[in-house]
Amino acid sequence: MKFEAPVAVTEIAAIIGAALEGNSKLMAGGINEIHKVREGDISFVDFEKYYDAALNSAATIIIINRKVACPEGKALLVTDDPFSAFVSLVKRFRPFEPAAKPISDTAVIGPDTIIQPNVFIGNHVRIGNNCIIHPNVTIYDHSVIGDNVIIHAGTVIGADAFYFKRRKERDVIYDKLESCGRVVIEDDVEIGAGCTIDKGVSGDTIIGQGTKLDNMIHIGHGTVIGRNCLFAAQVGIGGKAIIEDNVILWGQVGVSKDLTIGKDAIVLAQSGVPSSLEGSKTYFGYPAEEARMKRRELAWIKRIPEIWEKITNK
Amino acid sequence: MKFEAPVAVTEIAAIIGAALEGNSKLMAGGINEIHKVREGDISFVDFEKYYDAALNSAATIIIINRKVACPEGKALLVTDDPFSAFVSLVKRFRPFEPAAKPISDTAVIGPDTIIQPNVFIGNHVRIGNNCIIHPNVTIYDHSVIGDNVIIHAGTVIGADAFYFKRRKERDVIYDKLESCGRVVIEDDVEIGAGCTIDKGVSGDTIIGQGTKLDNMIHIGHGTVIGRNCLFAAQVGIGGKAIIEDNVILWGQVGVSKDLTIGKDAIVLAQSGVPSSLEGSKTYFGYPAEEARMKRRELAWIKRIPEIWEKITNK
Amino acid sequence: MKFEAPVAVTEIAAIIGAALEGNSKLMAGGINEIHKVREGDISFVDFEKYYDAALNSAATIIIINRKVACPEGKALLVTDDPFSAFVSLVKRFRPFEPAAKPISDTAVIGPDTIIQPNVFIGNHVRIGNNCIIHPNVTIYDHSVIGDNVIIHAGTVIGADAFYFKRRKERDVIYDKLESCGRVVIEDDVEIGAGCTIDKGVSGDTIIGQGTKLDNMIHIGHGTVIGRNCLFAAQVGIGGKAIIEDNVILWGQVGVSKDLTIGKDAIVLAQSGVPSSLEGSKTYFGYPAEEARMKRRELAWIKRIPEIWEKITNK
Numbered sequence: 001m002k003f004e005a006p007v008a009v010t011e012i013a014a015i016i017g018a019a020l021e022g023n024s025k026l027m028a029g030g031i032n033e034i035h036k037v038r039e040g041d042i043s044f045v046d047f048e049k050y051y052d053a054a055l056n057s058a059a060t061i062i063i064i065n066r067k068v069a070c071p072e073g074k075a076l077l078v079t080d081d082p083f084s085a086f087v088s089l090v091k092r093f094r095p096f097e098p099a100a101k102p103i104s105d106t107a108v109i110g111p112d113t114i115i116q117p118n119v120f121i122g123n124h125v126r127i128g129n130n131c132i133i134h135p136n137v138t139i140y141d142h143s144v145i146g147d148n149v150i151i152h153a154g155t156v157i158g159a160d161a162f163y164f165k166r167r168k169e170r171d172v173i174y175d176k177l178e179s180c181g182r183v184v185i186e187d188d189v190e191i192g193a194g195c196t197i198d199k200g201v202s203g204d205t206i207i208g209q210g211t212k213l214d215n216m217i218h219i220g221h222g223t224v225i226g227r228n229c230l231f232a233a234q235v236g237i238g239g240k241a242i243i244e245d246n247v248i249l250w251g252q253v254g255v256s257k258d259l260t261i262g263k264d265a266i267v268l269a270q271s272g273v274p275s276s277l278e279g280s281k282t283y284f285g286y287p288a289e290e291a292r293m294k295r296r297e298l299a300w301i302k303r304i305p306e307i308w309e310k311i312t313n314k
Numbered sequence: 315m316k317f318e319a320p321v322a323v324t325e326i327a328a329i330i331g332a333a334l335e336g337n338s339k340l341m342a343g344g345i346n347e348i349h350k351v352r353e354g355d356i357s358f359v360d361f362e363k364y365y366d367a368a369l370n371s372a373a374t375i376i377i378i379n380r381k382v383a384c385p386e387g388k389a390l391l392v393t394d395d396p397f398s399a400f401v402s403l404v405k406r407f408r409p410f411e412p413a414a415k416p417i418s419d420t421a422v423i424g425p426d427t428i429i430q431p432n433v434f435i436g437n438h439v440r441i442g443n444n445c446i447i448h449p450n451v452t453i454y455d456h457s458v459i460g461d462n463v464i465i466h467a468g469t470v471i472g473a474d475a476f477y478f479k480r481r482k483e484r485d486v487i488y489d490k491l492e493s494c495g496r497v498v499i500e501d502d503v504e505i506g507a508g509c510t511i512d513k514g515v516s517g518d519t520i521i522g523q524g525t526k527l528d529n530m531i532h533i534g535h536g537t538v539i540g541r542n543c544l545f546a547a548q549v550g551i552g553g554k555a556i557i558e559d560n561v562i563l564w565g566q567v568g569v570s571k572d573l574t575i576g577k578d579a580i581v582l583a584q585s586g587v588p589s590s591l592e593g594s595k596t597y598f599g600y601p602a603e604e605a606r607m608k609r610r611e612l613a614w615i616k617r618i619p620e621i622w623e624k625i626t627n628k
Numbered sequence: 629m630k631f632e633a634p635v636a637v638t639e640i641a642a643i644i645g646a647a648l649e650g651n652s653k654l655m656a657g658g659i660n661e662i663h664k665v666r667e668g669d670i671s672f673v674d675f676e677k678y679y680d681a682a683l684n685s686a687a688t689i690i691i692i693n694r695k696v697a698c699p700e701g702k703a704l705l706v707t708d709d710p711f712s713a714f715v716s717l718v719k720r721f722r723p724f725e726p727a728a729k730p731i732s733d734t735a736v737i738g739p740d741t742i743i744q745p746n747v748f749i750g751n752h753v754r755i756g757n758n759c760i761i762h763p764n765v766t767i768y769d770h771s772v773i774g775d776n777v778i779i780h781a782g783t784v785i786g787a788d789a790f791y792f793k794r795r796k797e798r799d800v801i802y803d804k805l806e807s808c809g810r811v812v813i814e815d816d817v818e819i820g821a822g823c824t825i826d827k828g829v830s831g832d833t834i835i836g837q838g839t840k841l842d843n844m845i846h847i848g849h850g851t852v853i854g855r856n857c858l859f860a861a862q863v864g865i866g867g868k869a870i871i872e873d874n875v876i877l878w879g880q881v882g883v884s885k886d887l888t889i890g891k892d893a894i895v896l897a898q899s900g901v902p903s904s905l906e907g908s909k910t911y912f913g914y915p916a917e918e919a920r921m922k923r924r925e926l927a928w929i930k931r932i933p934e935i936w937e938k939i940t941n942k
Contacts, residue, residue: 096446102431117730118748118764120432120449120467132724134787135748135766136432138449138467138507153748153766153784154824156467156507159448162528164544172502172524173542173560188800193766193784193824194844196468196507196529196547210800214790215824215846216508216864218529218547228801230792233824233846234864234882236530236548236565246801251864252882252900254548254566254584270882270900270914272566272584286584300618304928304935307618310625311938410760416745434746434763434781450746452763452781452821470781470821473762476842478858486816486838487856487874510782510821510843510861530822532843532861550844550862550879568862568880568898586880586898600898614932621932624939 001180001202002030003093009061009075012042015092016085018063018077022070028061031089031180033222035240036203042089044082083165083177090178090202097123097141110147122158128187140199146187152215155195158183161221161239163201177201181222186210192217192233201239208245220257232269244279254286315494315516316344317407323375323389326356329406330399332377332391336384342375345403345494347536349554350517356403358396397479397491404492404516411437411455424461436472442501454513460501466529469509472497475535475553477515491515495536500524506531506547515553522559534571546583558593568600629808629830630658631721637689637703640670643720644713646691646705650698656689659717659808661850663868664831670717672710711793711805718806718830725751725769738775750786756815768827774815780843783823786811789849789867791829805829809850814838820845820861829867836873848885860897872907882914 006027013020029040034050037043037059044063045054054062061075063082070076079085103109103121110129115121119133122141127133131149139145140158151157161179181200185191185207192215199205200222207219208227217231220239231249238257243249247261250269255261262279272286284291320341327334343354348364351357351373358377359368368376375389377396384390393399417435424443429435434452441447442461451465454472465471475493495514499505499521506529513519514536521533522541531545534553545563552571557563561575564583569575576593586600598605634655641648657668662678665671665687672691673682682690689703691710698704707713731737731749738757743749747761750769755761759777767773768786779785789807809828813819813835820843827833828850835847836855845859848867859877866885871877875889878897883889890907900914912919 096428098428099430099449102449114724114726116727116748118432118450118746118766120430134768135727135730136450136468136746136764136782136784138432140448140467150788152787153768154450154468154508154764154782154822156450156529159466159507159529160464162506162526162547164526174524174526174544176504176526190804192790193787193826194468194508194530194782194822194846198507198529210802212790212792212802212804215784215787215826216530216822216844218508220547230802232866233790233848234548234862238546238565251866251884252566252880256565256583269884269902274583297615297618300622301615301925301929303622304618304925304932307621307625307935308928308931311935410742412742413744413763416763432746432764434744450764450782452746454762454781468764468782468822470764470843473780473821473843474778476820476840476861478840488838488840488858490818508782508822508844512821512843530844532822534861548862552860552879566880570879570897588897611929611932614936615929617936618932621935621939 001032001090001094001182003028006040007093009077012061012089013077016063016077016079016088018079018085019067021067021076021078023073023075026060026075031086031093031202032059033201033203033240034059036222042077044086046082083175086202087176087178090180094142094180099123104141116153134193140183143183143185143199145185146189146209148188149185150190152191152193152195154193155191155197157185157191157197158199159196161198161201163221163239179221181205183207186227189213195219198239214251226263247279315346315404315408315496317342320354321407323391326375326403327391330377330391330393330402332393332399333381335381335390335392337387337389340374340389345400345407345516346373347515347517347554348373358400360396397489400516401490401492404494408456408494413437418455430467448507454497457497457499457513459499460503460523462502463499464504466505466507466509468507469505469511471499471505471511472513473510475512475515477535477553493535495519497521500541503527509533512553528565540577561593629660629718629722629810631656634668635721637705640689640717641705644691644705644707644716646707646713647695649695649704649706651701651703654688654703659714659721659830660687661829661831661868662687672714674710711803714830715804715806718808722770722808727751732769744781762821768811771811771813771827773813774817774837776816777813778818780819780821780823782821783819783825785813785819785825786827787824789826789829791849791867807849809833811835814855817841823847826867842879854891875907 009026032041042061043059063077104123107121107125109127113131116135120138127145128147134153138156143158163177164174183205186209188210191213194216197219198221206224211229214233218236222240225243226245229247232251234252237255242260244263246264248266252270255273259276264280266282268284271288273288282291285294323340346355356375357373377391418437421435421439423441427445430449436455441459445463448467452470457472477491478488497519500523502524505527508530511533512535520538525543528547532550536554539557540559543561546565548566551569556574558577562580566584569587573590578594580596582598585602587602596605599608637654660669670689671687691705732751735749735753737755741759744763748766755773756775762781766784771786791805792802807829811833814837816838819841822844825847826849834852839857842861846864850868853871854873860879862880865883870888872891876894880898883901887904892908894910896912899916901916910919913922
């Protein structure tokens with residue numbers, strides 16, 4: 001998420017009540033996740049095992065829960081609870097704005113785009129030209145949609161990231177991370193009916209150019225999908241996955257979060273993908289393996305009675 | 315379902331054309347399912363194997379398809395077809411009321427709750443304070459929603475139970491059970507986009523306080539979910555399941571009806587749960603077993619070729 | 629898809645820029661798929677292996693990508709790209725008509741049918757009598773719905789077929805097949821919340837009389853479902869499948885495209901059906917097999933450690 005205008009790190013420190021270490025002259029350009037940050041970005045870290053990644057990332061300002069040596073030219077904002085600090089920044093710089101009407105006056109929509117009845121288009125949404133948005137679609141605030149995009153009925157673009165912090169000490173144990181990322185849908189994408197594509201926590205969820213999604217597909221927060229992918233109905237993909245170009249996922253495939261599926265990979269129906277897959281291969285099963293290996297395994301299973309026969313009958 | 319005011323058992327008998335046995339002075343307070351009935355409730359039973367459970371339950375008035383000895387102080391309503399009798403009571407005491415407008419005048423909504431555009435809120439719905447109901451959500455009649463609840467776009471609360479009686483003798487063999495239960499969503503719950511939570515047949519479907527549901531989750535009729543549960547996207551749960559507190563279900567897990575998942579259980583992605591699971595353990599696979607056992611089993615499958623080698627090469 | 633009035637084959641040839649071979653006096657009645665064509669229909673074929681099927685089908689007019697001998701009494705329309713020719717016919721004879729209002733003036737709706745708020749009903753839709761269409765349902769143009777049909781909230785009827793041609797030579801490799809089929813829902817059908825039923829490419833997707841669908845069910849383009857079927861939540865069925873009468877599919881079952889499931893078959897929860905299944909049997913697993921065989925197989929897997937013990941300990 002980019003701020004509308006840069007914000008002084010001292011102001012950020014004041015908002016979240018953090019001790020400021022390092023360069024107090026810095027201006028923050030926005031908030032982003034460690035794997036996506038650029039110079040000027042704020043990021044947050046609250047697990048020691050991720051300290052190094054955060055401190056060595058491109059992030060200029062790091063919200064952290066313990067005082068450590070501040071890298072040259074950066075600023076640390078030290079606070080007991082970086083998670084809550086992040087949430088308060090989101091609430092301050094990207095507060096939820098209730099809709100005054102079904103299609104916001106702040107939305108910008110290309111002249112040849114068709115918006116069917118009962119569609120909701122939130123604040124600051126941008127939709128390109130020559131699109132069709134079918135009935136009962138919901139497009140949350142700040143979503144960005146390119147040209148020649150078709151979105152079928154009932155689909156939801158930009159709902160909140162499903163991201164909670166467990167607070168064992170509380171009665172209601174899950175603490176919601178307010179998300180401030182966006183959904184960005186590139187040109188020539190078609191999205192089926194009844195899909196849900198969540199926005200990123202602070203980065204963007206991206207559907208690459210020319211990708212086609214069938215019905216009832218779920219895409220988690222911050223996931224980045226390449227160009228010309230093809231996903232069949234009822235596929236589900238967790239948060240912050242990277243799906244490279246030309247990947248084909250058949251029906252009801254489930255893909256876990258924080259992994260990469262390489263270019264040109266094919267995953268057969270109902271498979272489950274718990275970890276990264278190399279490109280240019282065909283996978284099957286749960287956990288997904290190369291399909292020809294998996295088929296061989298299924299054939300071996302059928303032979304167990306024969307094995308039993310062999311060892312008991314001689 | 316509770317009646318607005320108690321109804322004389324003689325009136326109930328007349329409505330459904332049943333023979334009344336036992337205490338004819340009773341007043342019926344409502345209709346409920348055998349596992350949830352309280353004193354004053356009507357229940358129905360049409361399978362002999364459930365007769366004892368029904369007769370010994372707290373239900374005061376039992377619609378039954380054969381004359382049996384009436385327990386002390388209760389009333390039996392004997393009719394050939396208790397299922398149809400139940401349906402006629404639902405139609406009489408909780409008839410479908412077509413909506414006059416998108417947000418019913420009989421709905422009660424807390425003052426700081428935000429209702430986004432294109433939302434439907436049915437008759438007699440109650441929504442607490444400080445909630446956000448996102449666009450294109452549908453909330454059927456009589457649903458009850460607590461405080462601090464977030465419901466994302468396109469979600470459907472309170473659709474009919476999926477419950478049919480097979481009538482082999484008819485041309486159209488499935489006979490619909492009209493349902494009169496409710497959906498009750500407690501405080502601090504968040505429900506993702508594109509979810510469907512059905513109402514109970516006559517009892518309530520309950521989502522416990524602090525529970526968080528990701529997108530495209532289906533919850534069947536009368537299922538009771540505890541506090542602080544966490545369900546990932548595309549989970550499906552059948553009717554009348556009991557999911558205790560703090561249960562975590564990962565993506566695309568399927569849970570059958572009429573079972574219990576114990577407190578603190580975790581079910582890994584894509585698993586299928588056909589029967590009850592003890593709490594405080596981690597499960598995996600279909601049928602779901604303890605994950606460490608299942609992982610061992612997967613390792614053994616990989617060793618079948620080695621076994622074959624061993625028995626053929628010596 | 630039937631044309632409103634017959635169209636001369638010479639006009640069709642002119643529209644798509646094809647060379648006309650054979651009977652140039654023919655009138656085309658409509659467009660259909662090879663497995664559904666009747667006399668007077670146009671069909672298209674662009675793979676040599678399907679030439680015979682197309683030429684020997686009931687189709688009177690065949691769009692084809694190579695000049696071959698024209699069967700007696702038929703007409704061939706020879707063009708390099710039958711796929712694009714088909715698309716241009718759809719755009720000409722069944723162009724997308726943006727909606728002027730949420731319920732089209734050209735829709736015909738039975739007098740005792742209840743349409744709840746926020747429903748979209750497209751152009752030329754026909755809905756019978758005594759139906760309930762719940763809130764936020766979308767019914768695309770040309771859909772046909774019988775009597776006594778219930779459609780729950782958020783369901784989408786008649787979205788486009790998910791059908792693309794891969795064009796390796798292009799930058800955006802998937803070329804959309806514009807679909808012109810319909811969804812036809814027969815009498816006494818109930819469809820749950822959040823379902824998606826796609827229209828056929830040029831034939832119809834049919835839900836047979838008395839069939840009941842639970843929530844979040846996806847039915848692909850051109851699939852034909854028989855009478856009195858029962859599908860539990862989150863079932864997905866690919867395109868052009870044939871599901872015969874009385875078939876029961878339990879929750880999260882996935883069914884591939886272009887196959888047949890025979891009458892009275894039962895498929896247990898989470899199973900995957902990659903190819904046709906005989907009727908009157910119960911199936912389970914992926915790939916789905918007869919349940920009793922599959923259960924035996926699961927029992928054998930459990931015995932691998934015993935086998936290992938036996939061969940290593942003696």
